[in-house]
Amino acid sequence: MKILFPIGSFYPAQSGGPNNTIYWLAKRVVREGHEVEVITTNAGIKEEHKIALDKSIDLDGIKARYCSTRFHQFPFSMIVHSSRAMKNADIVQLNSVFYIPSIVIAFIARLKGKKVIWSSRGELIGGAMEFRSFRKKVRLYFIKAIINKNFTFHGTSADELLSIQDQLKKDAILVPNYMEMPVKEEEELQKQFLFIGRIHPIKALDNLIKGVAKSKLMKASGYKMIIHGYEDKAGYLQELQELIKSLGVEGQVEFRAPISSTKKLKEYAKSRFTFLVSKSENFGNTILESLSQGTPVVASKGTPWGELPKIQAGFWIEHSEEEIARCIDEILSMDESTYLSFRKNAFSYAHSEFDIDQKYLIWIEHYKNILQKQ
Numbered sequence: 041m042k043i044l045f046p047i048g049s050f051y052p053a054q055s056g057g058p059n060n061t062i063y064w065l066a067k068r069v070v071r072e073g074h075e076v077e078v079i080t081t082n083a084g085i086k087e088e089h090k091i092a093l094d095k096s097i098d099l100d101g102i103k104a105r106y107c108s109t110r111f112h113q114f115p116f117s118m119i120v121h122s123s124r125a126m127k128n129a130d131i132v133q134l135n136s137v138f139y140i141p142s143i144v145i146a147f148i149a150r151l152k153g154k155k156v157i158w159s160s161r162g163e164l165i166g167g168a169m170e171f172r173s174f175r176k177k178v179r180l181y182f183i184k185a186i187i188n189k190n191f192t193f194h195g196t197s198a199d200e201l202l203s204i205q206d207q208l209k210k211d212a213i214l215v216p217n218y219m220e221m222p223v224k225e226e227e228e229l230q231k232q233f234l235f236i237g238r239i240h241p242i243k244a245l246d247n248l249i250k251g252v253a254k255s256k257l258m259k260a261s262g263y264k265m266i267i268h269g270y271e272d273k274a275g276y277l278q279e280l281q282e283l284i285k286s287l288g289v290e291g292q293v294e295f296r297a298p299i300s301s302t303k304k305l306k307e308y309a310k311s312r313f314t315f316l317v318s319k320s321e322n323f324g325n326t327i328l329e330s331l332s333q334g335t336p337v338v339a340s341k342g343t344p345w346g347e348l349p350k351i352q353a354g355f356w357i358e359h360s361e362e363e364i365a366r367c368i369d370e371i372l373s374m375d376e377s378t379y380l381s382f383r384k385n386a387f388s389y390a391h392s393e394f395d396i397d398q399k400y401l402i403w404i405e406h407y408k409n410i411l412q413k414q
Contacts, residue, residue, distance in 0.1 A: 041407060042075040044129035046122040046145050048112065048136070050104070052091070053084025054300040057217065057325035058135050058161065063102075064220040068400040070101035077103040077129070079122040081115045114140055123148050131407060133157045137164065138179050147186050155410050157213075158187075159194040162322025164203040180207060192410055196323040197344030213406050217323050218396040221332055224387070225302070227310035231263045233368070234311035234335075236304060236326050238272040239295075243318045244340065244359045245280055251317075251364025253287040257372040263292070265315070268307065270298045308333040312379075313371055317359040318342050327354075328394055334387035336379075338367050353386040 043066075049055045051063035066076040078099075085091050085106060093108045094117070109115035122145050126132060132149045134142045137160045149156050163176075193212035195201040204212040237243055245267065252258055252265050271277040277295070284293050299307060308314060314330035317340040324343045331337060331353060339345040340359035348354035355370075357363040374382075392398075 041411070042077070042128055042130045043069060043407065044122070044125050044132045045076065045078045045080075046118065046132070046134060046141065047078065047080050048115070048118075048139055048141060049083040050078055050080040050106070051099075052089045054298075055084040057323070058159070059084070061217045061219065061325065062135065064218065064396045065400065065403060066102045067100050067220070068396050069403065072400070072404060074404075075103070076101075077105075077125050079105050079118055079125055080107065081109045081112055081118050082106050083109075083112050119144055119148075126152055126154060129154065130411060131155045131157060133159070135159045136161050137183060138176055140179075143179060143182055143186070146183070146191075150186055150188060150190070154190065155413075156191045157194055157406075157410065158191060159196075160200060160204055160212075160322070162196075162200060162320065164207045165200060165320045165322060166203070184208060189413075192406075192413075199344055200322045215402055215406065216394060217325060217328065218394050218399045219325075219328055219332065220397070221391055221395050222305055225306045225309035225333060227306050229312060230310045231261065232311050233263060233265045234307060234314045234330075235265065235267045235269070235316070236299070236307070236314070236329075237269050237316070239267075239269045239277050239280070240272040241276055242320065243316075244342075245276075246283055247359055247361045248315060248317050248364060249280060249283055249287065249289065249293055250361035251368060252292050253289050254361055254365035255368040255372075256365075257369045258292055259289075261372050263312070263372070265293045266296060266307075266311070267293065268296045268299050268304075304329070305333055308335045311335055313338055313354070315364075316340065316343060317357070317364060319359060328390060331386040331390035332394075334383040336382040336386045338364075338371075347389075351385050351389055352382055353389050354382070 045062055049059055051059050053059050070076050082093055091106050093106050096105050105121055107117040119141050132154050136142050193204045193210050195204055195212045196216050201212045201214055308330045313336055315338045316324050316326050319342045321343040327337045327345055337354035339356055346356050348356050355367050357367050
């Protein structure tokens with residue numbers, strides 16, 4: 041079996057969750073004896089990564105090509121090489137429905153009669169559709185014209201499957217994001233809460249900051265809300281900084297630079313809770329990364345993590361400032377034995393339910409079923 045992944049950015053780049061999740065999946069599929077080829081761009085690739093561009097390389101058994109491009113919204117070289125690699129592929133697995141190269145490659149795959157799996161990555165969920173809605177509706181029109189019986193869509197949550205059925209009138213397979221479980225970092229707990237991700241309105245960071253301000257216990261506790269991320273919507277960071285000043289919480293909320301790899305894992309490990317209170321998320325890799333270090337999570341009901349309170353590994357709340365404030369106060373009032381139980385449950389849940397080494401056969405089974413489908 042030969043799987044082709046055309047993707048805009050790929051490990052070791054860290055510009056999005058799929059960079060890692062596709063890498064972990066591809067590595068495991070290769071170890072199972074199948075062939076995987078990745079065609080990507082140089083987006084997020086740094087000099088220290090020591091990745092050779094514009095040539096076929098072996099990356100942990102994966103055949104990969106990182107195409108140099110100046111225009112990442114339309115990387116011509118990536119599209120051309122994906123079209124060529126498609127000749128030998130049994131399945132073409134795409135990411136992001138609104139990424140123009142994915143739409144172009146989907147069209148080429150249809151012309152060549154290829155089986156396609158297309159991961160929507162949460163882009164069809166209501167909250168995500170609010171941003172640049174006209175542009176998305178135009179692209180959705182072309183997507184509907186391209187797809188046929190050879191196309192299978194993929195969602196990581198039940199809500200995402202519903203959004204695919206609603207927007208595209210297509211059924212989809214449900215497979216969560218799995219990860220290669222990292223070594224647990226042994227860090228001393230600090231008086232901090234954590235957010236890691238994009239600085240974008242969909243993340244509801246304004247409500248997170250207002251929640252900090254409304255908390256009855258936050259200021260006296262000495263805790264800080266640490267926000268690591270990069271600005272993904274011009275002007276939003278400035279708005280948040282002005283909000284911090286107007287609410288008088290400069291000492292309680294701190295913006296820091298994006299981090300990745302071991303530094304990120306250490307930051308999770310030493311944080312009391314991770315917060316992800318987005319308006320909508322198809323999955324939320326931040327949550328899984330946090331749980332893998334035994335750090336419990338406060339997730340909004342815009343995320344598919346309703347299991348967290350059931351297994352006592354976190355909270356699942358509305359993303360309103362009032363609910364965030366209430367949850368912060370509940371955490372700060374928690375006795376230490378209860379909190380340590382939360383940490384133990386978080387670690388166990390991540391490792392039992394989301395370890396790629398235990399779950400990769402789910403993907404293999406889907407591949408086989410799709411190839412057999414007439």
